[in-house]
Amino acid sequence: MPPPLRSPSVIPSTSCAKQLRKTAQSRSFSSTPQRDQRATRARRQFFRWLGTQGQNFLNPLPNSTNYLSAYNAAGQLKRVVEAASDRAERSRQSGGTSNSNDNNESGGGNSNGELPPETVRDLRPFPMNPAFVSQPVLSEEMREKIWERIMKKGQSVREVSASLGVEMSRIGAVVRLMEIEKEWQRIGKPLARPYAKAVMSMLPQTHYRPDDTNPRPHESINDLPLHAATGAQIFYPTSESRHFTRTDAARIFDDNLLPADDRVPHPELTLMHKDFKAGMPQEQILARQRAREEAEAKRKQAALDKRKKDREEVQIVDNGRWHFRFTDINVDEAGKDGRGYRGVGWRYGVPSMDRSRGAIKIPTRVE
Structure with missing residues (x-):
């Protein structure tokens, strides 16, 4: 049964008709104005961001990654602001005054014009993903020095890896890529220099510092590689009075498996650390390491001479x-x-x- 409807026989008065027309004009049966209001608010926030944090990405700072997590809501580098507050606190405690201006606090650096070193917080490009940290890459100068030491000076990959703190597989990859780059330059093939410069300016880099006596390594270079024989978990009973070493543990997994000290990429560093733990002086440690390097060089030269002699006998x-x-x-x-x-x-x-x-x-x- 249809719902009852009001009879249209009743005609409203003139004042009531005007009121109905006025109500119909002001009333909206759509949600468009609300969406426009939300868009306007978002647009205002966007332009406010362009005037604060966005200015740092329009005019990025040199020698800095300029990631979103490194700036506060006012568009200032957090590490610069913290450094300025620390200087002001130290100056207040010492009885002096702090003259840090707004330019330094907004992203310029300390009183000497140098930026504070980047922390892990400054290396997070995605604010919603704090677990992702941008890892450093080798600078152009570092790559050139690696290629020069390997190809011109004739140093071994192991020696360059230990001196520069770069993993041996990365050393080999750098040399191969640099050889391709040199070949392209020789034949006149154009290189994507603007693209490489733009990408390198956005990433943390490991620079070559020849004057640094204790350079910071680029990565861990002596991680133990995983062997297939060590994948199983073995419970091996042994006597408490027995001196169970890494050599014994390697033989438990496989008779031909070398101990961990010999399977690491740089066993010479392990030997140097053992000498250091034994209390030897620095001069004696270096002398023992030089003797081991000379013995290794003689062994390699003898192997090359034997191979050359065998080739000549054919x-x-x-x-x-x-x-x-x-x-x-x-x-x-x-x-x-x-x-x-x-x-x-x-x-x-x-x-x-x-x-x-x-x-x-x-x-x-x-x-």
Whole structure:
């Protein structure tokens, strides 16, 4: 049954009609004005942000990452403001006065014009994700010095890694990329220098400081690599009076597994730390390390000389299409059974004894 409707026979008066028209004009059956009001408020906040924090990104500071988390609501660097307040507090306690101006507090730096060092808070580019911290990258000068030490001075990758505090795999990657860059420069291929400069200006960098006696390492260079044999958890019972070392622990996992001190990328640093823990003076530690380096250099040179001598003993005959290599072979080097790896034909494989006629293929006794 339809709902009852009011009969239209009753005609409102003139004053009531005007009031109804006025109410109909002022009343809104849509939520558009509310959305416009919210958008206007958001627009005002956006322009307010452009005038405070946004100015720091329109005119970024040199030698700074300029991330969102590094600035307060007024557009000032938090570490600069904190440094200025610390100076004012120290000056107040000492009885002096502080003359830090607004320019320094807003992002210029301390009284000497230098910015305070960045903290972990300043290296968070995403304010809603505090767990993400931007890691430093190698500067252009550092990459150039790594390439120069490896390719021009002939230093080893291990030596450069230990002196500069850069992991060995990264050293190799830097040298390969620098070789490609040098090759592109040689053939005249253009490089994306503006793009690289813009990206490097937004990231923390590890700079090369030759005058620094104790340089800060770029990353951890002596982390123990994970071996497949150490993945299982083993409970090995042993006597309490036994001196259980890392060598014993390595043999528990695998008979051929080296101990952790020998599997680290820089075992020489481990030996130096052991000498330091033993109470040796600094001069003796360095002297022992130099002796180990000289012994390692002699061993490598002996291996190179042996390889060169073996290469010279090979007689090469070139017939235009093939290269035949002839070497002198001693029959005694094949071993007693003639199946030694130094014997003739070992390189191409030795036929199995199972193919010989009359050979017994089943075991005759049990060991």
